Amino acid sequence: MGKRRFGGLSGKLLFLTIAFIMLTEIFIYVPSVANFRNNWLKDRLTTAGVAAAVLSETNTIAPRLQEELLRTTGAVAISLDQGSRRSLIAMSQMPPEVQMIVDMGDMMFWRAIMESFETLFTPSEDLMRVIGAGSMGKVMKVDIVLPVGPLKKDMLAFSVRILGVSFVISIVTASLVYLSLRALFVRPLQRLTRSMVHFAEDPEDASRIVQASPRDDELGDAEAQLAAMQQALNRALQQKQHLADLGLAVSKINHDLRNLLASAQLFLERLEHVPDPTVNRLAPKILATLDRAVAYTQAVMSYGKASEEPPKRRLLALSRVGDDVCDVLGLNEHAAIQFDNQIPVVLEVDADPEQLFRVLLNLCRNSVQVLEAERDETLVRRIVLEAGREGRGVWLKVSDTGPGIPPMLRKTLFKAFQSRSKTGGTGLGLAIAAELIRAHGGTIVLEEGGAGASFRIDLPDRENV
Incomplete structure (x- = not known):
């Protein structure tokens, strides 16, 4: 300047x-x-x-x-x-x-x-x-x-x-008049200009955010708004850097992870020839899970690059998708958590099979992690899937009996890295779910009231379905 x-x-x-x-x-x-x-x-x-x-x-x-x-x-x-x-x-x-x-x-x-x-x-x-x-x-x-x-x-x-x-x-x-106006307006404007230039040199440095003065006038409002804007920009840049770091980390481990998964697939293919009914029943599901693990690695990297694939929609038996989620999470034989799939067997939904599975898996995994963190054995731990058809669309609910979502997280619930309220979470699950549902032209919201957390998904049919 x-x-x-x-x-x-x-x-x-x-x-x-x-x-x-x-x-x-x-x-x-x-x-x-x-x-x-x-x-x-x-x-x-x-x-x-x-x-x-x-x-x-x-x-x-x-x-x-x-x-x-x-x-x-x-x-x-x-x-x-x-x-x-x-x-x-x-x-x-x-x-x-x-x-x-x-x-x-x-x-x-x-x-x-x-x-x-x-x-x-x-x-x-x-x-x-x-x-x-x-x-x-x-x-x-x-x-x-x-x-x-x-x-x-x-x-x-x-x-x-x-x-x-x-x-x-x-x-x-x-x-x-000049000295008065300079003290009241010109010098504060010069201070704001210097603060903006100083912040622009390194917007990721939070210490460069302008400190709003206690003035109770229009310039005080401008300083407060500028500080809020710089704070929002600083958080956004940090999140983008977090995403970039995440994508870089995933790309580095992706090659080695693929090799490990390929070896596991070879071992499972050998197990398929073992004359044991239990092995023959579980081996295909384990192979499918390994395939999905490879796809999820790619999906996380794609999310970091903001390039999620468009949905390839098909008619699905929604109840079967819920059962697959239950199998992957191991809820059929879980000692403490009850999984209740109330989706009608005849209900069909027009959606991408893998993307809808990922949405339900993210929501149910969040519920499992929250319920497993509870130490009181008298508490009811249950995950419920409900669904129905309304006009040319399907609604789906995923509910649990956990402690619910804290009020301070609800406004930014579906933003990346904003909902890490549980230990070990990345804050990406709900963001990925919201992005996939929006790609289908649908909506996902957190319903108010009731015990625990309840997410409602609305998926419209395609025009030619």
Whole structure:
């Protein structure tokens, strides 16, 4: 993450803060300069009107008094309108043409603003005529002619003062606002950015997860959500690494395991020729079990690669599949666990034979491991298979009388490595079962209530079945 200067968020924030405050000061300056011009002209009219009203009581005005009056007001000519007559009170010389006429009695707000800026851009040597109401005696109006220069000079000086003060206020205010916003927003955002970059360098390192601050605002919520997202990503990466390690381990032992199983198959083929009814009955089942063991090794490796084969669906006698599971787990002669296959003999299901067998085997093996872990001999230990047809589909239940599924595991029950609540479990059995059922277009759920754990599977038929 490169080091930014003025082009970063902080610099832009400072610039925009100054710009907006200066814009606000301009809106203040415009009416202020118009008001200053009006007051300046009113002061000149008042001074000229009062002096002229006093002097007008005499028939003649001495030249020295006229010069003093003109000097005080800055005018070149002053006249009074007393209703019945109009009097020229003082005049330095015959004024040339007047370029601007200002009637203070008809001064609207917007007009005052426009004429103020017109004054600022008028040459200083031009003359302006200002008309206003008299302030004493019988004087109705005061009419003075004065050069634009003095007014323009004072207006420019006022503009410099107010703009200077405005600029200082803008800098101070902008700095305070900038420092406040930087402390409240920019620095926390920079911290979040650094945390994301730091986490991205090694997302599998849990120590790099951002630590949410105790802020109770939107940024605090963002930090909490980012921490939760990083934790979820960290767990997902660890699980994926676990799967990769599992696939690598299985691939290493797969070759040697195949050789061992092949040797066992040869021995069993020899046993088939022994004239013993028990051997002849059990040998084919043991061979089938060995074949499935090879297939399961491949299946675990396939799951680690997320490449499970699509189901090859056939019509199956569901009760026979349950009996095969019972034989493989050795539940027919189990001393403590009772296996109760209540599936109707005539019930048929449209499914892949091997994949459905794996699903039932995983579910029943989990139940066996849980029930065998119980040490109290008074407890009932039973596994029950139930099934039936509903419309164009079959439902199947696998239930046991164990302690059930802990509440903390139910949300992630069918995720890999999330349901290892029993000793020696890998956390893959339910994940594999859920994946195989979904491949058939079906669902598997944990039913609430009742003793122990009860899983319900719904398998729809194919369209052409």
